[in-house]
Amino acid sequence: MPNKAWELGFHLRSPRGWLNDPNGSCQFNGEYYVYYQYNDAWPKIDQKAWGLFVSRDLVHWRYEGMPIEPSIPEDRHGVYSGCTVVERGAGDDGADLLRAFYTGNVVCLDAGHNPKDVGRVYTGREAHEITCTSTDGIHFGTKTVLLRTQDYPDECSLHVRDPKVWRQDDSWYMLLGARHLRNHGMCLLYRSDDGLSWEFAHRIDSAYPFGYMWECPNIVQLDDGSEYLAFSPQGLPRMRDRWHNLCQAGYIPLPGRIVDTTVVDERDFVEWDHGHDFYAPQTFVDDQGRWILIGWLGGFDPHWACAPDGLAWCHCLTVPRLLRKDPASGHLLQTPVPELVALRGKKVTLVRGATAGISTRHADIVLEDIAGDGSITIDESLQVFFERQRLGIRYLVPQQAAGRDDRSIPLDSLRDLRILVDGSAVEVYANDGAQVFSSRWFPAEGTSLTIRTDLNVRVAQAWPMEDVLGNLYATAQAPSISQPGWNA
Numbered sequence: 001m002p003n004k005a006w007e008l009g010f011h012l013r014s015p016r017g018w019l020n021d022p023n024g025s026c027q028f029n030g031e032y033y034v035y036y037q038y039n040d041a042w043p044k045i046d047q048k049a050w051g052l053f054v055s056r057d058l059v060h061w062r063y064e065g066m067p068i069e070p071s072i073p074e075d076r077h078g079v080y081s082g083c084t085v086v087e088r089g090a091g092d093d094g095a096d097l098l099r100a101f102y103t104g105n106v107v108c109l110d111a112g113h114n115p116k117d118v119g120r121v122y123t124g125r126e127a128h129e130i131t132c133t134s135t136d137g138i139h140f141g142t143k144t145v146l147l148r149t150q151d152y153p154d155e156c157s158l159h160v161r162d163p164k165v166w167r168q169d170d171s172w173y174m175l176l177g178a179r180h181l182r183n184h185g186m187c188l189l190y191r192s193d194d195g196l197s198w199e200f201a202h203r204i205d206s207a208y209p210f211g212y213m214w215e216c217p218n219i220v221q222l223d224d225g226s227e228y229l230a231f232s233p234q235g236l237p238r239m240r241d242r243w244h245n246l247c248q249a250g251y252i253p254l255p256g257r258i259v260d261t262t263v264v265d266e267r268d269f270v271e272w273d274h275g276h277d278f279y280a281p282q283t284f285v286d287d288q289g290r291w292i293l294i295g296w297l298g299g300f301d302p303h304w305a306c307a308p309d310g311l312a313w314c315h316c317l318t319v320p321r322l323l324r325k326d327p328a329s330g331h332l333l334q335t336p337v338p339e340l341v342a343l344r345g346k347k348v349t350l351v352r353g354a355t356a357g358i359s360t361r362h363a364d365i366v367l368e369d370i371a372g373d374g375s376i377t378i379d380e381s382l383q384v385f386f387e388r389q390r391l392g393i394r395y396l397v398p399q400q401a402a403g404r405d406d407r408s409i410p411l412d413s414l415r416d417l418r419i420l421v422d423g424s425a426v427e428v429y430a431n432d433g434a435q436v437f438s439s440r441w442f443p444a445e446g447t448s449l450t451i452r453t454d455l456n457v458r459v460a461q462a463w464p465m466e467d468v469l470g471n472l473y474a475t476a477q478a479p480s481i482s483q484p485g486w487n488a
């Protein structure tokens with residue numbers, strides 16, 4: 001039986017069934033909209049739609065069903081990943097309009113498909129870029145097909161998807177993730193005057209092949225002019241300290257602007273997260289001008305179970321993370337949005353060598369001014385450690401890892417840690433978010449947590465976190481879709 005201790009209190013998951021990539025995250029009419037890849041019929045069939053959560057404050061959410069489902073021939077086997085653009089004043093009476101862009105997935109296994117073409121790279125699929133608009137973010141109008149499989153450059157395989165669209169200098173731009181016929185990943189850049197009629201501008205390649213496919217391209221453009229190209233490459237070989245998951249997610253800091261970039265240096269690729277369960281993140285700018293990232297706290301890795309013991313839901317999203325530039329490295333720091341602090345209950349002070357108790361399964365832990373090696377252990381089961389200049393997480397009770405290995409990365413010194421524990425989801429932020437690990441664990445039954453600190457620190461505190469989503473999951477009715485579908 002699934003264990004209640006695995007339930008999430010402040011991480012978004014689907015009411016039931018499967019969740020993967022966040023899609024179209026934005027702030028629209030003052031509220032935060034987080035769409036996501038949703039298959040409520042999992043594990044019986046694989047048919048993706050966009051599910052939706054909406055929030056005023058990035059902390060309390062309401063579930064709004066599945067606003068975009070397969071409904072036209074061009075998206076009949078899945079409404080795949082994409083983005084939204086808020087069009088200011090473009091609606092009736094000057095209201096804002098939300099425009100969604102996504103890939104319509106079609107599988108054609110009948111005429112002309114070679115069954116040896118595993119993954120339908122050259123035969124057996126179509127990918128169409130589609131747009132539709134909404135005045136409330138929930139009800140979308142007519143779907144318009146913008147680009148069809150035959151419109152992409154000749155050197156593209158059939159894997160082209162995940163539009164990221166934005167407006168800049170009076171133009172609209174669209175990035176697509178793609179797989180070259182010669183089996184390497186790349187991005188395609190398109191330009192448009194109106195967001196509807198698109199012209200191919202150029203490819204963005206790596207100097208040397210870097211994985212066979214780049215999924216979910218994304219951008220970060222900071223006020224100081226720094227630009228970053230983010231994407232999720234598939235097929236990178238596992239190295240000692242890098243690329244330990246089946247697929248990776250990261251970004252490349254650019255010397256110039258994305259729209260002028262044709263080649264990136266793959267040696268500059270920075271992984272967003274070193275945990276077992278992180279992929280396909282998306283970024284957006286909110287009304288305060290903050291760059292926020294939300295990732296899929298999950299992955300396709302067959303090594304680790306994500307829904308053991310008949311759990312009726314699979315995967316969740318990370319908490320929203322604020323992105324800032326680290327002036328020293330030029331890399332992006334990720335920290336949980338400050339709004340999350342609102343969920344903290346009564347503070348517990350942690351004492352080195354002692355075990356403290358937290359009254360729920362949801363906790364926020366902060367350690368500041370750390371000196372030297374040591375560890376912090378949750379429930380005598382999950383350990384975050386810094387030893388001989390390696391920072392990592394370790395599962396002390398193997399079955400609670402559900403197949404996950406211990407993980408660590410080289411790190412010169414550890415200054416601070418922030419650990420979010422939420423049922424079966426854990427996010428570890430180190431050195432002001434310069435290094436992050438997101439992983440799942442499947443602890444034993446229980447309604448409280450223990451925390452044992454064995455680190456020399458100036459400040460060590462923990463808070464129980466309010467469970468703001470449990471009720472929502474209990475009451476949300478997932479609508480069901482009936483057509484058979486297919487895998488990415």
Ligand code: FRU
Binds near residue numbers: 020162216279488
């Ligand atoms: C990434 C991905 C995307 C695709 C979607 C389908 O996780 O494979 O490339 O659009 O998932 O659910």
